[in-house]
Amino acid sequence: MLGDFFLHISRKTAASAAGLLFFLTGHLLYISAFLLKQREYMPDLPLFSAFELAAAGAMFAAVVALALAKKIELNAAAAPVAFYAATLIVMFIKATSLGVHIAEAGKPGAVAAFLLLAFGSLMFVVSDALLGIIHFAGEKKNRPMKIISIAAYIAAQLMLASTLFVIR
Numbered sequence: 001m002l003g004d005f006f007l008h009i010s011r012k013t014a015a016s017a018a019g020l021l022f023f024l025t026g027h028l029l030y031i032s033a034f035l036l037k038q039r040e041y042m043p044d045l046p047l048f049s050a051f052e053l054a055a056a057g058a059m060f061a062a063v064v065a066l067a068l069a070k071k072i073e074l075n076a077a078a079a080p081v082a083f084y085a086a087t088l089i090v091m092f093i094k095a096t097s098l099g100v101h102i103a104e105a106g107k108p109g110a111v112a113a114f115l116l117l118a119f120g121s122l123m124f125v126v127s128d129a130l131l132g133i134i135h136f137a138g139e140k141k142n143r144p145m146k147i148i149s150i151a152a153y154i155a156a157q158l159m160l161a162s163t164l165f166v167i168r
Contacts, residue, residue: 002022003020003021003022003023003026005019006018006019006022016135020081020084023084024083027084027088027124028087030095030121031091034094034095034097034117035047037167038094038097041101041102041107042101042105045101049097052093055093056086056089056090059089059093060086060089063085063089064082072132072136072137074136081136084128085132088128091121092121092122092125095117095118095121096118096122098113099113099118102117102167107167108168109165112166113163113166113167116159116162116166119155120155120156120158120159120160120162121160122156123152123153123156123159124152124153124156126148126149127149127150127152127156130146130152131149133145134146
């Protein structure tokens with residue numbers, strides 16, 4: 001909520017940076033929660049598998065390639081945006097991986113957990129990708145894109161929060 005507040009209250013750099021920081025903190029907390037649950041359910045698994053690291057690297061490379069192809073200029077925001085994008089990608093990978101591991105282990109509510117984790121984290125990726133396009137690719141007046149972004153964000157929060165009901 002604070003991320004949205006600061007992101008939308010002002011277009012000034014300090015407010016945008018505060019919004020980014022709050023969103024980043026949220027994603028880091030999600031990653032921590034996914035790692036804790038993974039450790040509880042599957043204590044023998046490494047925190048990050050080679051496949052997860054490779055998938056995260058490939059996704060990040062695709063984001064960089066897309067930004068370069070679209071000639072998106074981030075200037076001073078390049079490093080913070082890159083760190084945020086990497087964090088978002090790791091959150092998506094860990095959420096989906098946790099869902100897969102829960103399903104493989106045959107835990108109660110496995111299918112629901114997988115669907116909520118995978119699609120909830122994917123909705124965060126969609127929402128934040130659209131926000132990036134809106135703020136850095138000249139789409140500030142694209143109302144449909146803004147509506148889709150906020151709808152995806154709300155869906156992400158609802159789905160990830162709903163995992164509390166299926167992961168015990």
